[in-house]
Amino acid sequence: MVKYPIKRKPHEKITNYANLGMTLESDIEQTNQYYLDHNIAVIHKKPTPIQVVNVSYPARNKAKIVEAYYKTPSTTDFNGIYKGKYIDFDAKETNSKTSMPLKNVHPHQIEHLRNVESQGGIAFLIVHFKQYNEYFLLPFDILSTFWDSQHEKTGRKSIPYLTFKKSAYIIPFGFQPRLDYLSIIKQHFLDK
């Protein structure tokens, strides 16, 4: 990649965040590439939504965005098609040993996944428990049950790890593909 020099004001902290927190995401993207290369499925990550405010055209070079801000995504990160079925999911990581906090999921993502299900799509989360290095496919119906009850008296603000062990599906981590989540979909969600 070409490096672009930039003048920094001394009081500004400038960091390249391109490779931080990207492990789960890149494992999924490599898996999707494998699916694509083997004509198994067409699933892509959506680009991160960015609000562009100012673009500069320095001396015949290509457009350079000089001011922009990250926007909150209005949907999930991943979608596509597998065996004629619409697939839609997001990826979450947690450091907790006991549960996945519901605050990791945005309300608009719940709404989006709910809409997807009502149209006949397959909606879920891929959740990485980093302390155990375990990956789960959490079907949307389990997520929505916990989500809807979180403000009730007996509700909780997280989904217990034990619920994942009992009711979600563990995704095998391998070499090719890295995270074969479609094997879970094939086994448990199709032809039912």
Place this chain on the structure above:
Amino acid sequence: MVKYPIKRKPHEKITNYANLGMTLESDIEQTNQYYLDHNIAVIHKKPTPIQVVNVSYPARNKAKIVEAYYKTPSTTDFNGIYKGKYIDFDAKETNSKTSMPLKNVHPHQIEHLRNVESQGGIAFLIVHFKQYNEYFLLPFDILSTFWDSQHEKTGRKSIPYLTFKKSAYIIPFGFQPRLDYLSIIKQHFLDK
């Protein structure tokens, strides 16, 4: 929206391109919002892919991207689900009165739409002939026929307007929804 002041170097031309060339796109986005609000379909535009090079954190404010570049999209702009079917398309505009140049379509978009069709999805273009203010839904099979033959002796580098009139489907332009392309899908692509 909050305005962010920016120091400009006098030799840099800085332009806000946020609203240029967005008419067809915003007509489709308004249509998709109508579909979503009426539980007809869940179809979204993907964000424009941007390569972020440098991010600054000026004094407790939110992250400010200070250097970034537009990337070539690897897929189409729009996808989603309608009546259980995966939908995937791109939107194109042309000023020509006689044809849509094939150079308006990127090779990777053709490849992507082909992959979508092979997985059982519904793939097409929405094409706006600006001189006539006519909108067409062009099924992928017609597009791919012209695409594949463009390098043959008898091949041409564009799809004639007359082919659109004969073989594509005109999309009615209205108030709500603006461009009811799913009515075409319902009539011609489902339950066949």
